[in-house]
Amino acid sequence: MAQPAELARRRMSSGAWRPWMQRALQLASLGAGRTSPNPLVGCLVLDRSGALVGEGFHRQAGTPHAEVHALRQAGARAQGGTAIVTLEPCCHHGRTPPCSEALMAAGVSRVVVAMRDPDPRVAGGGIAQLQAAGIEVISGVCEAEAQALNRSFIQRVQTGRPWGILKWAMSLDGRTALPNGSSQWISGPPARAWVHRLRAQCDAVLVGGGTLRADNPLLTSRGQRSPEPLRVVLSHSLDLPSTAQLWDQSEAATLVLHGSDAPPERQQQLDHLGIEHLALPDCQPKAALELLAQRGCNQVLWECGPELAAAALLDGCVQQVAGVIAPTLLGGLAARTPLGDLGLVDVNQAEPWGQQRLQSLGKDWLIELQR
Known part of the structure; x- marks a missing residue:
């Protein structure tokens, strides 16, 4: 169980990430009507200094996910940086490879997530995989907004x-x-x-x-x-x-x-x-x-x-x-x-x-x- 100091750190972290997550949610909404059966997802990548170096959103089912677009734009600058994503990264093989593996391969040190994926194929598995790889995960940032955006998928x-x-x-x-x-x-x-x-x-x-x-x-x-x-x-x-x-x-x-x-x-x-x-x-x-x-x-x-x-x-x-x-x-x-x-x-x-x-x-x- 997390100690009070740890809980306080998480609360401060969540507040600091809200503006970035809101930008990611705006990006996610650009895919409305074209991603089914997949959810709407947006992603930002910040470098070590906190500067925005990549962003993307899921454009259409069967095409690369939001994380892939953002990581491609960031390139090597993603190393040691932070990924901000509106939905827990997928950890299963579908029509595209798992996004959790793409984030680990890019060398990010932190992933900020708005909401967990209700899909049984993920359902916390993406977060667990990132944490097992030593990546810090902060979840629940703008969670209500993310759930509203993906109400149809849920x-x-x-x-x-x-x-x-x-x-x-x-x-x-x-x-x-x-x-x-x-x-x-x-x-x-x-x-x-x-x-x-x-x-x-x-x-x-x-x-x-x-x-x-x-x-x-x-x-x-x-x-x-x-x-x-x-x-x-x-x-x-x-x-x-x-x-x-x-x-x-x-x-x-x-x-x-x-x-x-x-x-x-x-x-x-x-x-x-x-x-x-x-x-x-x-x-x-x-x-x-x-x-x-x-x-x-x-x-x-x-x-x-x-x-x-x-x-x-x-x-x-x-x-x-x-x-x-x-x-x-x-x-x-x-x-x-x-x-x-x-x-x-x-x-x-x-x-x-x-x-x-x-x-x-x-x-x-x-x-x-x-x-």
Whole structure:
């Protein structure tokens, strides 16, 4: 057990490293939307005198990790220096060699870590390997910020499902469409541009058959991400139109998930269109997300109708809600609302959401809630 003097030294050290770690976190965020199934990671290298001599971030899955980029830039100046990394260095062989070994080979004397890696293949092993090599490790610097940055990665590793974001646009009186189904456009151009940026940060965008039939969406980031997020349609019976923008895969791939009892002729229609489709024994949101997690998706966006949105919430597949509110009134008792029945019989049964954020998007307002 560490003595009081040692604990005091660690606290002082953590405070001194915070500005550097914040810079590393900023670098890590530059990889948003391109690293899945890997986490977002940033790294700095300081020489013996404390001067910045290298920095980098993980740019894309399958490419060198943040530590490698920073160490390459630092070169021989990393010897005896300090590496500052937002996530515990990996210690296993994947598509790239272990970063813990790269740090040891570079001869750094200290590694400052924001958070431990929840991946069972690491889970403290990277830190232990560095310490066994005589390298000082200071951990927990900006830990909360690092965990927030990699919330999607943590969610997938710990639950086997991606982080789910449920998004909708509605009028001030809570309508997402008129009684006749007209819905384009409730929100203005700034809000729609925000949606494109949000899609670019996600690995997949999910809709139901009803949304596909009613809106014929494109569901891309409009070129803000390459490759575009996977477009996923969840439809039990495959009652889908023969023509849809999603069937054109020149811009983005499309996957259709359906029930095991979907009519064979409808499955054959998708085969003819060249659309990948898979049967799920339980064609529900949870099963869909578990499959997407197996495909390496860390974060998914639900852009679906009220019934599927309610099912996703009830299935525990939504960790974040983003509602765009337009300063308009649509009216209509039969007009569509964002959510279907959640099974509540008393308003006190509604659980409160935390981490609220409000911002303006042109004439519209965005409210974000998070579990």
